[in-house]
Amino acid sequence: MLNEIDLSRADLNLLVLFEAVFDEAHVGRAADRLRLSPSAVSHGLGRLRRLLNDPVFLKTPRGVVPSDRARALAPLVADILQRVRGVVAHAAPFDPASSTRRMTIGAPDGVSAVFLQPLLADLAERAPGIAIGIRQLLPAPEEAVDRAWRGAFADLESGTLDIAVIPAAEAPLRFERRTLYEEDFVLVMRPGHPFASAPGVDQYCASQHLVVSLSGDPHGFVDDVLAREGLSRRVALTVPNFMFACAIVPDTGLLCAVPRRFAARYAPRFGLAIHDAPLPLGHFRLNAFVPKPALMDAGTLWLLDRLGEVGARIGTTAA
Template structure:
């Protein structure tokens, strides 16, 4: 680490130079990206080597390779530059058309695959904005809705994440939230599946089921609903995410409960059809959530509004009658 004396004589541009050379693995290409001469880059690397007491990069016929010390510094330097960039960006009025910020959005995979296409369409007007998507997962074996997503709430407050999309009504009051859309479930199966002609509750229970479960736990919210009716099903396969489920359904006689919007957007290209469930599977709301402090950041507030507008403008699945809500737990983690 840099001590206090070193920091006083350190040029922040040296860290930028280090980061670019590390990414390019080539002094000449790094010089082009930085609009410097190769000799200027080499001179800067020399200063860094003396400062950090390490060669950092070793010459090869194809460019340079980082030393072990350089690789250790990669993440800390990247984080420092990201934080500095955020501080500088917040000092000036936010202009989406000119901004080069990166924002992080967290969502369960069945949600991110639904909101990303319309969001990216909206972001065409802000070509310098970059998005990182993190998969949100409820805490394993946590049945309390207000505690299942507490890791996401902690990440929002620490600003490790800018916005989260959470399938729960139990959002602490200290957070800003907005209902993005309401979701329910359909039964997905291959187009020529025998059940596609007539799906009764008896035939549904007799079928072999696929459950999306990131932990591999085969017991999901559908099983709780079936137990209330003294029914059971056989879960023949679990897979870790919804996109993985679609090609499996397309090639087998397995069936699965999938979010309606997700199925409407992605199922057809796999030859998978959506069937109305033979029993009420409940519905739930998806909330966009950000910390109060984050919403004071004009950039985050702008992105929150863009996300809301992107979801609103996308055609919703056809309206359905009222259905009872699913019981406690996470319907987007185990169906």
């Protein structure tokens, strides 16, 4: 958009002005948004036209419309300003009480649904302006459990995620790990399911099952547990997340393995019965991961500490 010669006479405020006029399609409304006079906005548009050698915005009886070149430049300008705002936000001293940053946490929904409510309660008290985005994470089919979460680590390194909370025990050395709490799996089913009256391995294997799988792959970690015992089951349905599973199970004869603390919080809301599995389905730790360079960002470190506090409280509460 700007060559090296142009940069010597460019003003970043002109991009802010461009964004406001493009969004508002009106000089007066853009002036109000920027807290400038309409004449100041008009003067800025004149400078922008000379800089770009283009009309940029054309007057109409109802306001202004962007030129073809302005339409093409709009997403580029939005990206530039987003990056600049990110740099400024990270450079400014972090004050949770006044910060309006938005940070993204990735986790399986069976995990985020457990830590999110207490985390939001903490933020409401300590950092009411901070916004949180939750990204759904589920493992990729891999024989090595930790490799199943390689996508989460890639998202952390790309900056798509600020923190990932996943049941991975290990990570490359370039990541910091914080253990939040420990978890295992229980079964949820409709009340009166035949398994409840004969909760043994035979009845379990004879039942039909629902598996939570983002990819739709019906083979889950439970199948690996059964295979080690020379057993198998029939997977009748896959769905992409645990909450969807809880919405489906009450009207079916399906069994579904879900995290214990998730089941304790949400199974009653869906009218589901909870039972222990007839054989251990695995015990794991929920760990929060961030790239080590991100620990230099006071906001990310602050949020990681809050997750650690929330996880400690969850870990001491009976599921």
